[in-house]
Amino acid sequence: MTTAPVFDTDADSRPAVVLDVELSEPLPRVAAIGPDGRRVHQAWALIRLHTEPLGALLADVPEYGLSPADLAAAIDDQLGDVIRPRLGGAAIPTGGFTPATEPPFLASRRTVLAAAPDITVVVCTRERPGALARCLDSLLAQQYPGFRILVVDNAPATEATAEVVRSAARRGPVEYLKEPKAGLSFARNAAVAACPGQIMAWIDDDELADPHWLAEVARALAEHPEADVVSGVIVPAELESRAQIWFEQFGGHSKGRGFRPDVFGPASADRQNPLYPLPPFGTGANMTFRAGVIERIGGWDTALGAGTPAMGSEDTLAFTQVLLAGGTIVYQPTAVTHHYHRRDFAGLQKQMVGYGTGLTAAYTSLLLGRPGLLWRLLRLAPTAYRDLTGKDSLRVSTLQDDFPRELLGANRRGMIAGPRAYLRGRRAARAKLRQHP
Template identity: 40%
Template sequence: MAVAELELDAADGTGARIRTSPGGPPLGPRDGEEQRIFALVRLRGRPVGTVVGRVGAGDDPASVLAEQAADEIGVPDALERPPAGEVPRATVVVATRERPAQLARALDSLLAQDHPDFETVVVDNAPVTGATRDLVTSAYAGRGVRYVREPVPGLAVAHNRGLLAAEAGIVAFTDDDVIADPHWLSALTRPFGEDPALACATGLILPARLSTPAQILLESHGGFAKGFAARRYDPAHPPADEPLFPFTAGRFGSGANMAFRAGALKAVGGFDPATGTGTAAKGGDDLYAFVRLLAEGHPLHYTPDAIVWHHHRERWEDLCGQAYGYGAGLTACLTALLVRRPALLPSLLARLPRGLAHALTMTAPRAIDAAGGGVPGAHGAYTYPWPRHLSRLERRGLLYGPLGYARARFAVRAARPGETR
């Protein structure tokens, strides 16, 4: 399945226009066969939704998908433009481990940002070779990219190292397997300039490629996207449609596209170092930070205008590990919250029955349609396909999470005494 961007109303007056996604394969049917295309739909640059269409040989992809977008999305005639105010200075932190080729692709996209004042910090996490250091200090020397080494393994530990190294008051985090839209950093940091109370912002994550069954299935399962409407989550005014708020952390965003006010994140101790990829907890570092800040009374803002294109794992075995990690990371996050802020226990217990029901719904197996395996883009609907094997793995992960967190705490304490306090 090809991945593309469909602009419905180009600024130059040419109307609908389509192009392949950053890092994706070229568009066009092969051998006269029709091509399935997953397209981000934009209106004068603003994202409004996604469509999946079939384009035959000789068809104009832009026209076919534009007509489908009008039917399925109900594209508005106009969109409110984002404010043209200044964006605050920022530091972008990219944690990485032994993936210099992917890192170079991500850094190139960061250097193309339209943000007027930012730096990039690469955190080399528990390196076994000098490949990352050599890349950053040679190819990116003098280009606003700094190299930092963190010997203790774990994504949260690496992110905390980047937080300490950051020189700006706003710190954005992304992964080494993404390509950032040129407007990503400006869109992600602008809300901090508009709202002095804001502590966290997250953005839209879309697939860069859908070339394997595992990638298509993950995106059909909801992927990482959180919708196309901006939303502000304020603890002073809990959302009526989120009865588990603030413990449904996965609704707020993901670690590949998030930013924080540095002072607020440092005030709660940063990320829990016993969470995240690279630890026994398997994940949950981003979820922990979101809920911890909300629990302290800080608002969180989601904006679909801040877009990164994520390279999903290609192999089935990687998807299996990811499903297990989803479950483990969620309960590891909740365990970390109770360990570090026990006052949250009554609130969590009050939501426990609904939370268990939500977890069962979220991880339930769902049949794959006979036409060929799911339609990406139905984010948050819980109607997507999810094979029974992956459902079992996710639920096993839910049971394992607290144990994984305990193991990770012991490991971090042994590597760096005092770090888990």
């Protein structure tokens, strides 16, 4: 049994403070001692200009704190090549500034919002009323003209979720749907059945939506009429423990994709195989599907996802199916959500097992449905092996010396268990369908 390192629960230490920095406003000072008395060791910052996310950085916080000038120097050092051209070559300002005219990014958003499509936001949840209430608060604060929120209560044991939805519905367009069959994919499929012909944006209950999240989803849909799916970027909402830091080192939810927009589809096949590496284009905690796309791929696989032996990867399979069918996925890093990672080591270890299990379970589902893909996957096996074992591979190149290597072992154990987990999950899903037709 693996135990968490002692410093993971150090009451006097805070690994990192999370900042949201707007360059047109005065830069903040980061104190070395937080309001709770804990020593702050690093600052993680999402850097924006006129609300547009341009990148993220991690800077050490010295004993005397991080001054605005120090923060500006760190921004310039890590993101200067991206930011300086936006400032006309000027230095990173510390005191903020007011642009003489409306910035192009804001002007283009205004144009998008003038013709914005209606969007249904779906939150699938089970017995997490506190997290759900926090998520709904962020969704009700969206600066977007036409949206509604559908909360899918998955196999509820209490009325807690329904009560949260009733409270939120008094403040905005929030609706409730109960799905008795336990499992995230059953909940997702219930939402799809309830929303025919609608654009559907998906967010998890342990996230917060940026106020401009839906506006930036709409921007991607407008700029890419061919897009079947839009995937945004997921950043940490907090970094209160070493486990949360380690999750970010492993790639977090964004897996090192950065803040450069990208398009995956038929035209990108020469640089990105639809089958591997997965997923290069997003995750289910921040994704939007155009109307009819989910139905065309056969819906969500009910043997995958949270609440199944596979534990996840229903989103990975869906993305892959879209690409294999000749569809297009747009990565839109201006569409931001903020995720609360697991704070404890045991929770992170379980998550790493789940990532591995879900990945190979998704491949099992894919091969059972399309056996002819086996030879294409075998040709990719050497690349996958190098990624698993190579010291410079994308999987491990971002890991620091303090990253517990047993977490990588947990991930690999999950991969070995994935195929059997999928078969067990498929049998269980069939039994649930017989119980609740």
